[in-house]
Amino acid sequence: MTTNLIDLQYADVIMATSNMAENHPVGFQWVMKAKERGAKFIHVDPRFTRTSAAADLHVPIRSGTNIAFFGGLINYAIQRNLYFREYVVAYTNASFLIDPEFKTATDLGGLFTGFDPGKKTYDRSSWKYQLDGEGNPRRDPTLKDPSTVFQLMRRHYSRYTVEMVEKICGIPKAIFEECAKLFCGNSGPEKTGTITYALNLTQHTTGVENIRALCMLQLLLGNVGRPGGGVTALRGHANVQGATDLELLYHELPGYLPMPLRDAHPDLKTWLDRETPKGGFWVNRPKFMVSLLKAWYGAAATKDNDWGYDWLPKRASADAYSHQHIFVDMYNGIIKGFLALGQNPAVGGPNAKLARAAMQKLDWLVVKDIFVTETAEVWKAPGVDPKSVKTEVFFLPAAPAAEKDGSLTNTMRLIQWHEKAVTPPGEVTSDAEFVTSLASRLQKLYAGSKKPRDRGLLSASFTYGDNPKEPDMLLVLKEINGYATQEITDKDGKVVYKPGQALNTFAHMTDDGKTAGGCWIYTGVTVEGPDGKLVNKAASRKPADDKDYLGHGWGFAWPANRRILYNRASADLSGKPWSEKKKLIWWDPAAPGNEPDKKGKWVGLDVPDFNPFLAPDAKNGDKPFIMRTDLVGAFFGPLNDGPFPEHYEPMESPVRNLLSRQQSNPVAKVWKVPDQRNELAEVGSTKYPYVITTYRLTEHHLSGVMSRYLPMLAELHHSHFAEISHELAKELGIDNGDRVTVSTPRGKIFVKAMVTHRLKPFDLGGRKVHQIGIPWHWGYKGIEGLPGSRGDITNDLSATVGDPNVYIQETKAFLCNVQKGEV
């Protein structure tokens, strides 16, 4: 997220598009604080939830229509002149001119220029700026030229009228107008608003574009980089931000460096040439990449061997290796073995029935978890004859957070350390102990190998501290932070770093092998104190107070302990706060500069996300979005499915797309899986007429591994249930508490019906569409004596389809049937 949860209290309006009160109840205290200060709170959700209960306005939205909603708000803000013009002209690419060949979906029936219907991809050659003689983008600061990004955006969203939003999203016109007035009306120099999102936006075949649409609205209203503004991305669990930063992902290396592709990046030089942009902070990418390779391969990494670049595994294709790819490959017999560390795909992933069938085909499966999960017992899942499963399963007990040292990075990029409170019992080990001991055993097995491909494994060191069996987690943190591999001196010969000394900032990283660092954005989290010992800033615990409302003394927020990203945008072009009320950082011309005879520095309430000595009137001194090549926020931002988000219906939808003839995302990924294991319902299916959305409850955690085994949590919900409106229940003759069958082309489950006023059918221009909701925490394992702790697996219903950029599943909107009784 660009902002900080504590800062939410200074918003004038907050729009939660996620179910924040239920899924982020601790962070939600800041929404309640904002409300106490008089802020307006809007909740956009298909269901009336505990978040809606706290809201001034609940906006019901049919699942899968988020872009229509945000597009409607963008159109509303432009038509009524509610956008922050000065911010938009100066800090975004709104004034940039686009190649005249480029046409938006308004002119091309829901597609953008360059679509190849055969390959189902876009030729993006016209999706670019017009350049002047010096190679800089051509601009029109009046925003009037029809080729400006602003005019193209205006034209693109001109179809997203209030009436269209009502027909697509099912939001009554009066409610949408009230929402638009509240949110768009609370922006400008004196006011700011923030928007929260979570899996509600991501888990769609338009997942990435959903988030872009949200970001565009925030840029348009001038809300990014300012107090009480920003994009509040709420991550799914305690350390999912940390897992992303350290890239437990298929397509990136730690610190958001692209994972090399076999054909596109045959050697380091090609990778550096292709992946290092010409402007913006990413010009430093070579320093971060070489430091990463030094951190992994140590002394074996030299300039002559490209710092060990060849030893990195390379992706054969960009369209491979995601969670969904893995389970399809497993089902097709391509993947033979699987390590499931703290993950329960038998319950938690899309098309879980396929995932279980895939795991039942493995040669071996290792599960390391804190309870014996459904995945660990996939060989005796309901309906499976254990004798027919040849998979050899190993279960290793894992230590939870309280039984080990380590850090968690929470949703606001805040790295917080936790110490071991108790020693894990018996043979229970931490994940770090498991990984390091597995790695050193593999190194012994491969010792003496002369094969080039084994060089990487043999060169890497997995020892942290004196005891190879128990890694010292502070030393792991130091490797992530980065350190000098040799003595580093300044230009006068003065020693800046001793060999092995932790780096203070990523600005000191180099691409000559003198520094190592496992994740450049974390640099500064642990530094050397005056006594030569490591100071672990992730463990610092000074709470926020009146002088430091953002709490810089509590933990460490990457990068560089900045709490609000792009905060240069909190000041106007001349460096003054847009208003006294919304000040954050500003240019102080009297402050001492970086050289004895110079004056001027960025100062204020946060660490500047900017060169602190770059004056507002200097070149690029008024360009806050430093991570982008062109240094401005992007309304025009090419993704695989287009430079502007366009509404498409979900892969399974009860209705035709009203905006264009393009029904669903033309470049979305739909996997073909043998044995009818990934069939989809047709548009407007009569067999599967109801929209279904899946979600979590406060009382349970993810696939239930951390909640279904604990009675005080598991007993809080009677048993697995589906939330059904009174209207649908009446049509189907269902009473509250009846058992019902919910089915899709992939599977069916039996659950109890919770008939509630909190769900209502949607009126789409006269057509009534019913939506139901089912939480997905239940599985076939649970507690003795608590039958409700076990239940059918909701994800047996969802499909293996994905967004074209990151291949995330579409589990928030698909189709189902509901029948009374167990059919």
Add this chain to the structure above:
Amino acid sequence: MARTLAMFTDTSLCIGCRACQVACKQWNELGQEVPEWTGTYQNHAHFTDKTFRLVRFIEEPKPQGQMAWLLMSDVCKHCADAGCLNACPTGAIERTAFGTVNINQDVCNGCRYCVSACPFGVVTFNHDTGTAHKCSFCNDRIHNGLGPACAKACPTESIQFGFRDDLVAKATKRVAALQAMGFKEAQLYGADSQGFLGGLNAFFLLLAKPATYNLPDNPQVPQRNVVRDSVFSLGSALLVGLGAIFAFRRRGEGKESDHA
């Protein structure tokens, strides 16, 4: 006596997360229960011998399709004039120096007079221990400088713990602020020490009428009826006696007439 401690539960800040309910169970080591189907998120339907904090979920459909979902974390009120304490024949129920009401498990003889004497249905009987159970304000914690587990766990400060007079002052301001924001029915429940039951040491800010939350409008201890009901009983006895006398007399008359 020390300054009275209290808990102020502001339902306008409650998000129904039930951290209080879980923290209470965990700290007080209350065991597993098999929940009943209530048709809503609420579990359990009532206070039990193993559930001392209970979050109530009240769906209120409104005209024009709008609705409210009232969320309220309910608990023992630790009444200044406590029915359970008055009814207890063994002295097991005591008032602590902090003003809270506590059941001494070693002294309780399981007579259950307290169960029927509570106007809120808070006190429950445990068949395993043979004694009555309820919230003790985390007696062990408050005597060691810690707040009750529920208040500690609450993420939104919906449950606040402190000195009663401070909390009442705060609550009075809060209710005025809410009314100014348009919550016309916002009201305090049990804050007034001149009001019912001499005031509650666990008092509430409600957003609707007490009855909406399953709370009595004007709760009374049953003992207050003792004198009046005794008079009724005496009167009834007198009437029965008189009736009997008349009846016997008439029967006698009848016999005489038989002889006649």
